[in-house]
Structures are given as C-alpha cells and as structure tokens.
Amino acid sequence: MSAKNERSTTGQSEAAGDERSQLCSLIERSALRAVHQPIVNLSQGVITGYESLTRPEPDTGFAHIGEVFDAAARHDMLWPLEDLARKRCVESVSPEDPSLIFFNTSPRIFADPRYTDSIRTLIEARPGLSPSKVVLEITERAEAPQDDGLERQVRALKDAGFQIAIDDVGAGTSGLNRIMSLRPHWLKLDRELVDHIDSDPYRQNLLSLFVHFAKSSGVQLVAEGIEREEELMTLIELGIHYGQGYLLGRPGRRDQTLDGPLLRRIREHSALADRSRRRDPSVSCVDELMRRPLICDARTPVVQAMPMLLADPLSAGLVVVDGRRYVGWCTREALLSAAAGASPHTHVGHCVRSPGVSVDPGTPLVEALRLVSSRAGSDIVEPLIIADRERVQGILTIQDLLKAAVRLAGGWRAGSAPMTGLPGRVECDQRLANILAQEIYADAVFIDIIGFYRFNKRFGHEMGDLLLRIVSGLITTTIMGSATSDQTLLAHLGDDRFLVVRLEGSVDRDIQLLLTEFEMAVRQFLDIATHPDGDQNEVGAGVEPNSEDDRWGLRAVLIPDIASHARHPRDLYALAAQLHRKRPDITAGGSMIIMQSRAGDESREAA
Structure with a gap:
C-alpha cells in the first residue's frame, strides 16, 4: 500500500470514528427535539393529526436529521436512534389532544421482532394515549426487500390497535406490491404526484384512480408536499380528503394555528366541490338504512363503559370516539375481556382492535357492499360506520347490508x-x-x-x-x-x-x-x-x-x-x-x- 493510500484509509477511518462518536453522544444525551407538521382535513379545514418528526440539537455536529439517520444506517445504529426519536415525539404530545399522531419508521426497524412490544409499551405508558391514536408510517423510498417479518409485524400492530400508513407512495419502486401485501389504513401520496397537478391532466387522472381505490378499499389518502394553493384546490376537487405541506403548515410547535383566510377558502371550495359531486337521488345510500349506535369516548374507563354495553344485549360493541373524531370499533368480547382484569386506569381506547374506517352518509349501498366484501378475516363481520366529516352518524350491521343486497338484487x-x-x-x-x-x-x-x-x-x-x-x-x-x-x-x-x-x-x-x-x-x-x-x-x-x-x-x-x-x-x-x-x-x-x-x-x- 502506498503512503498516499495509507493516509487516505487512515483519514477515512478517523472520520468514521468521529461520526460514530458523535452519533453515540447524540443518543446518550437524547439530543433530538420533536417538531410536528399538521395534517389537515380538507373537507372541514381543520387539523386532524400531526406527523411527528425530530431535529438534531445544534451542538451534535449534524446539520440536519437526514445526516443523523444516514450515519445510523452506516454504523448499524438505527434501532437505538429510532427508539430515541419515538420517545422524544411521544414525550412532546399532550394526552388531552385528540389529534392523530403519525410516526415515521424504516422498514428494517418495522420488521424487527422487538418493534411491536417496544411501541406498544411506549404508548401505553403515557397516560391518555392509546394505540388507536397512533398511525405508524412505513416509508416507500427504502429499498429494503419485502419480507415475511415486515408483514408479520404489521399484522401484530393492527391487532394491537395501531393504524398503518405507507409513506411516499409514488416515489418507490415496489409501491403497489407493498400496498397489496400490507393492506394499510392510510396512503400518503408523494410530492412527485402533487407537484403542478393543477396543470397536469395526466397526474389528475392518476390520482383519480387512487381516490377510486381508496373509496372501494376503506383507505384514507393524504396528499404530501402541497406548496401552492392551485395544487390544493385541485386536490379538493379530485376528492382527496387530507393534505400536508408547507402551504398548510411547516414542522414546528404542536399548538400552531393555521392561516385563517386560507382555511376559509378551503371550506368554501370543499363545499362547492361537494355540491358538484352531489349524489344522484335515484341511488340508495347508506344513510337511508343506518341505525343509532352506542358511542363511548376513548378515555372512558372500561369499568364505566361496561354498564352501557350490558344495558343493550343486542349491541355487538361500541363505537369509540375521541372528542368528535371516530377512533374505531370495540367488540363486546374485547370489552368484556378487558373488564375481567382491568385496572381502574384502563380506558376503552386501549380495547380498540379495529382502527376507524368510515364512509360518508351519501355513499351508495353498492359501494358500501363492495367495501365490506373486501375486508379480510374477522373484520368482515364488524359494522360499517357512517360519519359525516369525521362525526359518527350511525352504523350499518352486516344483516342490514345483506338485506340491502337482496333488495338491490331483486331490482x-x-x-x-x-x-x-x-x-x-x-x-x-x-x-x-x-x-x-x-x-x-x-x-x-x-x-x-x-x-x-x-x-x-x-x-x-x-x-x-x-x-x-x-x-x-x-x-x-x-x-x-x-x-x-x-x-x-x-x-x-x-x-x-x-x-x-x-x-x-x-x-x-x-x-x-x-x-x-x-x-x-x-x-x-x-x-x-x-x-x-x-x-x-x-x-x-x-x-x-x-x-x-x-x-x-x-x-x-x-x-x-x-x-x-x-x-x-x-x-x-x-x-x-x-x-x-x-x-x-x-x-x-x-x-x-x-x-x-x-x-x-x-x-x-x-x-
């Protein structure tokens, strides 16, 4: 080896050692701070959740969070870094805030056998929080191969009550395969699909396909990277219900407020778009058959919720809400099981094992039947929840839907x-x-x-x-x-x-x-x-x-x-x-x- 090459190798080794030392110091000192970017309901013009992100403190030697995660990947330290990031984000969340919390996680960490117990323990240790308020994002940009470990972890997290999102949809190379195998509750559409969509009919047609898929599959769509008002208004017209981007709010404090005049224009444009999509009165819709459900707040102790359920022996469960927001469905069996060994502090929100998917009151019965028939496993027997702008209006049981199917088939x-x-x-x-x-x-x-x-x-x-x-x-x-x-x-x-x-x-x-x-x-x-x-x-x-x-x-x-x-x-x-x-x-x-x-x-x- 020449002296020049030896010096070069030595320099690289020293730089790697310095980087690893900086990374270890950051983790030991918990030198990350949490920031939150709002996710806005484009029908109502209100914040429905936040993506919780982290930033390195100025004295860590890292210029931005991307450098931190790149270094962690090089030194095989992703697990301790992401564990710290999750803890810092959870610490910054108020238990009284009903908004959803979105966490980013790499596929490698998601597939780790320790992940489910780790995130569940972290959330349940925070009073007032429950898995039903948490959406776990898997980035689609990663080139990590799809493996059985990731699918197993996703199934376990769904069973624990967490919601699953796939991030950066449209930016990766294996997006459709990942969507089909993981069956997420949310899809976050990448900025590449949103950029100048107001002047690009091709992009509009592509997003229309996503909207149709989402309605038929009970999936929520979030358009990311919205930077121009023209893009925002086009997304509303296409039927995208949630948005995120610098136009709506930059990463910052969780108590930040949104621009009032912009929110007013969002509501006005949403109302116009809704009128243009007004349903055909000749088509039977779900609100014609819905029935009143039992509704319980997620923070209600299980021991207080039990009398409500026992008083209605025909009810198969409870609709769980957090404030006005629909959280999910809690079966009678899950509540009874929780009550048998419940501590006084166990809340109903911890019993939700089916994160909330709802339909609008004007959803045609044919669409509702198609949605329910696409459910997997035991989910197919759960009622269909009907919510107007996230506020629960009623439910349809499987028996109700079967009667509707007979009626429709009879012509x-x-x-x-x-x-x-x-x-x-x-x-x-x-x-x-x-x-x-x-x-x-x-x-x-x-x-x-x-x-x-x-x-x-x-x-x-x-x-x-x-x-x-x-x-x-x-x-x-x-x-x-x-x-x-x-x-x-x-x-x-x-x-x-x-x-x-x-x-x-x-x-x-x-x-x-x-x-x-x-x-x-x-x-x-x-x-x-x-x-x-x-x-x-x-x-x-x-x-x-x-x-x-x-x-x-x-x-x-x-x-x-x-x-x-x-x-x-x-x-x-x-x-x-x-x-x-x-x-x-x-x-x-x-x-x-x-x-x-x-x-x-x-x-x-x-x-």
Whole structure:
C-alpha cells in the first residue's frame, strides 16, 4: 500500500470514528427535539393529526436529521436512534389532544421482532394515549426487500390497535406490491404526484384512480408536499380528503394555528366541490338504512363503559370516539375481556382492535357492499360506520347490508313498488320525462317520513311497512283527491319516499291537510303499535307524547311549475335533494314543508 493510500484509509477511518462518536453522544444525551407538521382535513379545514418528526440539537455536529439517520444506517445504529426519536415525539404530545399522531419508521426497524412490544409499551405508558391514536408510517423510498417479518409485524400492530400508513407512495419502486401485501389504513401520496397537478391532466387522472381505490378499499389518502394553493384546490376537487405541506403548515410547535383566510377558502371550495359531486337521488345510500349506535369516548374507563354495553344485549360493541373524531370499533368480547382484569386506569381506547374506517352518509349501498366484501378475516363481520366529516352518524350491521343486497338484487325499482303497489322509480321517471317534455304546468311534492328509521328500530319492520301503506293512502285521499290518472302521478320512490305530480290546481292547502291527517292517523296507529291487545284507556295513551324518540312527522318538499326548474327527471331529483338538505329532521317530532318558489331558493317551514 502506498503512503498516499495509507493516509487516505487512515483519514477515512478517523472520520468514521468521529461520526460514530458523535452519533453515540447524540443518543446518550437524547439530543433530538420533536417538531410536528399538521395534517389537515380538507373537507372541514381543520387539523386532524400531526406527523411527528425530530431535529438534531445544534451542538451534535449534524446539520440536519437526514445526516443523523444516514450515519445510523452506516454504523448499524438505527434501532437505538429510532427508539430515541419515538420517545422524544411521544414525550412532546399532550394526552388531552385528540389529534392523530403519525410516526415515521424504516422498514428494517418495522420488521424487527422487538418493534411491536417496544411501541406498544411506549404508548401505553403515557397516560391518555392509546394505540388507536397512533398511525405508524412505513416509508416507500427504502429499498429494503419485502419480507415475511415486515408483514408479520404489521399484522401484530393492527391487532394491537395501531393504524398503518405507507409513506411516499409514488416515489418507490415496489409501491403497489407493498400496498397489496400490507393492506394499510392510510396512503400518503408523494410530492412527485402533487407537484403542478393543477396543470397536469395526466397526474389528475392518476390520482383519480387512487381516490377510486381508496373509496372501494376503506383507505384514507393524504396528499404530501402541497406548496401552492392551485395544487390544493385541485386536490379538493379530485376528492382527496387530507393534505400536508408547507402551504398548510411547516414542522414546528404542536399548538400552531393555521392561516385563517386560507382555511376559509378551503371550506368554501370543499363545499362547492361537494355540491358538484352531489349524489344522484335515484341511488340508495347508506344513510337511508343506518341505525343509532352506542358511542363511548376513548378515555372512558372500561369499568364505566361496561354498564352501557350490558344495558343493550343486542349491541355487538361500541363505537369509540375521541372528542368528535371516530377512533374505531370495540367488540363486546374485547370489552368484556378487558373488564375481567382491568385496572381502574384502563380506558376503552386501549380495547380498540379495529382502527376507524368510515364512509360518508351519501355513499351508495353498492359501494358500501363492495367495501365490506373486501375486508379480510374477522373484520368482515364488524359494522360499517357512517360519519359525516369525521362525526359518527350511525352504523350499518352486516344483516342490514345483506338485506340491502337482496333488495338491490331483486331490482324492485323496475316496476310497481311491492310494499304499496304504486308505480316504482322506473315507471315514475318515464311518466315524469313525458310531463317535462310537454313543458306544461305541474307541481311536484316529494314526501318522506321524519324519523322513519327510529320507528322501524322501535316497532319492527312489519309495523314500518304498515305505516308506509297508511301514508300512501293518506296521500291518495288528500293530495290526489278526485283528480284523474292523466292529471296526477303518485309514485313510491323507495323506502319512505313518495312523489306526487299534479297538473291542475295548487297543492298548498292539500299538503297542509295531509300533514294534519297524518298527525291524527299516527297517534291512532301508535296506540295499535304499543297496545297490540287493544288495552288502552284513551287515544294516544300508549306513548309519551313529549318523548323525542316517540314523535314522527312528514316532510313535504314542494316544487311548483317543475318545467321552469327542470328539463330531465334527474334535475328535479337534484333540486329536491338540495332543498331537503336545507332543513334537517326535527328530532322532537312535528311536520315540515319546504317550498321552492319561482324566484329562487326561498323556503318556508311549517310545523
């Protein structure tokens, strides 16, 4: 070896020794500090979580965190470094903060047999934290080979209640294979897919495929590296629900606030995008069948949650929330097992073994069925959670979904509705299209029963079917009156929804008469429902009239002169859906009229 080469080798060895010493010193002194970058819900314009990152202290000799991890990889010290990084991040998190915590982990450490016990012990030792609040990210940039160890660890972490994310999707070489094998809860789309997406239709088409996949598979998407507002608005239009990047917030303090004017523009643009994607009223959606669940806060002690579950022997479990955010589903078996050996400090959040995946209320039943059928193992029997902007609205059990599948398979909309014998959706659309084509004056009234799903839950579907036939008869005698069949159209659109179209005369007074008749009829009907043996002393004595759950009414959406508002039946259904959303159900009972005038969107309500 020449003297020059010897000096070079000696210099490299000394530099490596210095680097290793610096790294050991950093780990021994815990010389890392945590920073947090917000992950924003693009539907609401609020922070839903933070990616927790670390930075080296100035006196460590490392310029940035990338140098630290590169050095750890060279000196086989990734485990102690990542262990320190996780601890520093957890220490900086307030247990009272309901936001999700995202941690980055390399595939090599993820596959280490020590990892599951290490992260679980770390989280459970922090009061107020639980695995259900933690999302563990696996970077896709790493060239580590896919092995059984990584897949085993991911399965174990899912069973422990953690959520799994794949980071940098679109930047690696084996992304699709990793997605298929690990089945993550989150996909974080790399900056390469986001950069200038507002002017690149090719990128837009690619992200549209990811959006479709995510909806069908129950996966959440986060767009990373958002730096321009034009990119952000395009992502919202494409249906991306979460975003991260310097435009929304840089890594910093966890209590940082976001730019107010930008958040206002996000909410406004999201509302516009939502209206443009408004569902087709002819399609049955999950909110038509959802039922009310048992809901419990994640920080509730197990011993306090047990009476709630035991009081409802038919419930298979609890919906667990953290504040308003849906956390996950806790089965009856998991809660009973935890209660058997629970300490006073064990919280319900620690019992969640199925991290939260939910669908919007407007999700078509066909999509919901496809989503549930793609579940693996025992997850397939868990209910489908319905949440509006992360707030739980209801659930659908597997039994509910199977009934929906039977109904859809039967094609019951095609002809007459079997429940009432009235024209179904297809015949209704044909006749309605003819009326609109003639451009003649006609009024349309969309009618549904407020609180119908509550009625079915309390009295059963047989009584619900009877109530539908009663409403059908009342509509026939009040609004239809003595009009001939060529002057009117009465159709049963499905579930508790009816449509009346009348070509002659105003229907205002007839609607008022319908509501009055319904109020009288429903009280008599309730006496029958609550006293099937005829044992009642007076009309209405079978129910408590002031009980919120025991009051029902009709909602009538009136659209006069339909030809001035619509050219096609779908236009009329879209307008009715828009008006329907303007006035929510009156949960204390009563009836409602919503009127669309020629002048615009003026509405009025009458009890």
